[in-house]
Structures are given as C-alpha cells and as structure tokens.
Amino acid sequence: MKAPILLLAISLAAVIPASTPSWAQIIVTKQSGYAHDCFVHAKIGKAFDGIGACDLAIKREALSRKDLAATYDNRGVMLDQLGHIERAAADFNMAIKIQPDLGDPYVNLGVMLIKERKYQEALTQINKGLELGMGFPHLGYYNRAVAEQMLGQYKEAYYDYKKSVELEPSFAAAEERLKDFTVTKAPAKAPG
Numbered sequence: 001m002k003a004p005i006l007l008l009a010i011s012l013a014a015v016i017p018a019s020t021p022s023w024a025q026i027i028v029t030k031q032s033g034y035a036h037d038c039f040v041h042a043k044i045g046k047a048f049d050g051i052g053a054c055d056l057a058i059k060r061e062a063l064s065r066k067d068l069a070a071t072y073d074n075r076g077v078m079l080d081q082l083g084h085i086e087r088a089a090a091d092f093n094m095a096i097k098i099q100p101d102l103g104d105p106y107v108n109l110g111v112m113l114i115k116e117r118k119y120q121e122a123l124t125q126i127n128k129g130l131e132l133g134m135g136f137p138h139l140g141y142y143n144r145a146v147a148e149q150m151l152g153q154y155k156e157a158y159y160d161y162k163k164s165v166e167l168e169p170s171f172a173a174a175e176e177r178l179k180d181f182t183v184t185k186a187p188a189k190a191p192g
Helices: 034-044 047-061 065-081 085-098 103-115 119-132 137-150 154-167 173-176
Strands: 004-010 181-187
Touching: 034 065, 047 065, 065 085, 065 103, 065 154, 085 103, 103 119, 103 181, 137 154, 137 173, 137 181, 154 173, 154 181
Parallel strands: none
Antiparallel strands: 004 181
C-alpha cells in the first residue's frame, strides 16, 4: 500500500500585500511611564500618539537594557505603521544591538526585509527571532510563512500559517492566507 502524500497548491492570484505590517511588540516591564505608554500605543496601533512617548522614554527614562530595547522595537513597530520602513528597520537593529537575545526585533526586521523583497534574508531573521522566543509567537510564524510563500516554499508556508492559527485562533490574517491553499492527498509514487 502506498502512503498518501500531502500536496499543496497555491492560488496564483494570491499575492502577499507589500503593506504586511510588523505586529510584534515587546512588553515593557515598567508598569508606568513613557516606555509603558509606548508599548500600549504600539499594541493598539496608535502610532501618531505613541512615537512621542517612545522618544521621551528613550531620552528621559532610566530604563533597563531590556526595556530600552523593547522601546526601540515598539517605536519601530509604529514607524512601520506610518510607512517609515528605513527608520523602523534602524530601530529594530538598535533593539537587537542593545539586547541581542530578544526575538521580537529580529522578526520585525524580517518584516522590513520582506517589504524590500529580500525574502531569504527575512527568513533568516525571522527564524532567529522564533528561536529566541517572542512575546506573540503566532506573529513570528505568520511572518515566516509570508517569507516562505514568497520563496515558493508552499508546504512550509502552509504549516506555518496553520501554526499561527493554532497559537492564536482569532488571528484573521493567517486564516485569510490559508484560503490561498488547496490541500489534496495523493498516493505516493512507487520508487524507481
């Protein structure tokens, strides 16, 4: 008996939008102050209101290395929301320089590389972020799936979108991407 294999096909009409956002944010351990406000604004998507709080936290607050890195990451998320990709990437790189063991900035930097169509480089950064761990892992799997899909690695992309939904069942973006795939089972070909 031949074992079935999983075949995946992707709709050619499905294109990942260039506006794929960076969603990951790092929770700041301080429960008050500008750094915490920066995190909250990044989390709820209020970039216009939040960047100033991030700037003030970086300039005026005595932050731990982790909180400083988190603040750069969160500001980068908001800069990305405003379309400032180069400035966002600079903030993600600064977060990595300050605290290289945080996964979120690597994933967010990967998103910037996806926007630049540097998919293999993006995949490397995202894999590093997932390896280190991150605050919202469903976002890491989603972004890795985007890079894989753009590289033509459809099977890997499909399973990463599924993992994203498994980790966060209400994550609509991953659910929507899964609609790009048709899964069929076919018997394995006989050897030789």
